[in-house]
Amino acid sequence: MKLIMYGVNRDTVSYDDVHKYGLNKSMRLSHLNDISIFDGVVELALVATNNRNEYYLYIDEKTFKHGDLLRYLSRHTGKPLEEIILETYSMFNDDVTKHLFDLTSILNETSESINDLEQALYESVTYGTVGNVLFELFNAAIDFSLSLYDKESLYPLINGEVPKAIQKIRSHFPVKKDINYLIIGNNEMITQMVKYLIRETESYLTFLERNEKSRELIKNIDNWLALTNNSAWRNHIQSVDLGQLVYRLSKADVVIIGSSIKNAWLSHELLEDMYEMRPTAKKQLIIDLSGAQDETVFSNYQTLSYTQIDDTSGSDYSNEKIEVAKSFYDEYLTNQTNDFMMKFNYIAEKDTIRIPVNKDTSHNISYVKKISHKV
DSSP: OEEEEEEEETTTSOGGGGGGGOOOHHHHHHHHHHHHTSTTEEEEEEEEOSSEEEEEEEEOTTTOOHHHHHHHHHHHHTOOHHHHHHHOEEEETHHHHHHHHHHTOTTOTTOOOHHHHHHHHHHHHHTTOOBHHHHHHHHHHHHHHHHGGGOGGGGGGOOSHHHHHHHHHHHHOOSOSSOEEEEEOOSHHHHHHHHHHTTOTTOEEEEEOOSHHHHHHHHHHHHHHHHTTOGGGGGGEEEEOGGGHHHHHHHOSEEEEOTTOOSOOSOHHHHHHHHHHOOSOOOEEEEESSSOSOGGGGGGOTTEEEEEOOOOOOOOSOHHHHHHHHHHHHHHHHHHHHHHHHHHHHHHHSOOOBOOOOTTTGGGOOOOOOOOSOO
16 A cells, blocks of 8 residues: 655646646536546545646555546546656655645645645545545644644744744644634634644633624634544634623733734724723733734733734744754654654554534635636
8 A cells, every 4th residue: 555646836837837737626626536536546636726636546446547647637638648747746645744744834845735635635524535644644734734833943944923922822822722712813824823723722712702704713613623533622712792892801811913904903992891891910912913903002901911923034043943944844854754654554554434514514614715727
């Protein structure tokens, strides 16, 4: 049994032919259905983004014929088989795992979104083409990407609003235990931060439900919990309306204000109401990703620590520390790859089980994704 991956991306295909590899949702379904019944294909997942199409397969190498997949791509694109061979790249076993782990890494300059792996995993589960091996592989890749935020050794390499916000939380609350988060706003950065925070088993998240976009975010998180076998964490998440804002502020250790917020929500009057509800001073961290809050308001409250996170890049680290961080990442990636391959070898010895699909709830699962007609 073997892991393999075939892919094409913008670097392997000429500009004039990129559109020929385009896959909308119905095409992705057709490819999953068609390729999954090839001889020797045990499991199949397809990652299709604006930049690449990659087919991840768990195969019986005794019966699988590599030419079947290449000829299939030739028929789909209308391109000669010889060109398909030149334009595709392939990997096996350890290299497949390392590539997928690195694919959504914040340290990869050409990285994809974690949402792309979730979308691929969801579609494969829904269409019944994934089993234990690829399910574990994709979940391990997602977990790997999220784990990077915890690695202080990587800080010289990490830029961006989400990493900066997480680093601020870590410095303020070095012990990740019993932390209450209040989330105000919704966008990609908030979603990414929430999925990182869900890895902390003793934290609690409260979402301020303001509009339909807020409800979509909560639904996305619910679906992600189910998809990644974290349903038990659902008890740590709740949504509230504006009527509970003061109470939830009084309970929160960390308040995260997303960049979608355009107004100054935390006024002097609101903070006074919060202190009236909770007379005892509490150490609180307020992270502002919107830049819309009036920071002078917080200077009157010694127990409130306000920080505004922006998207400016740059590093204060020496070249030596940057090189050390790069070496640490390479070693960490290799070790995590080896750990999964040990798990893979164990799983491969067992009977592969397809992941069951809950037909009653599948229509409720909603992911927002750009459908690309490019590689």
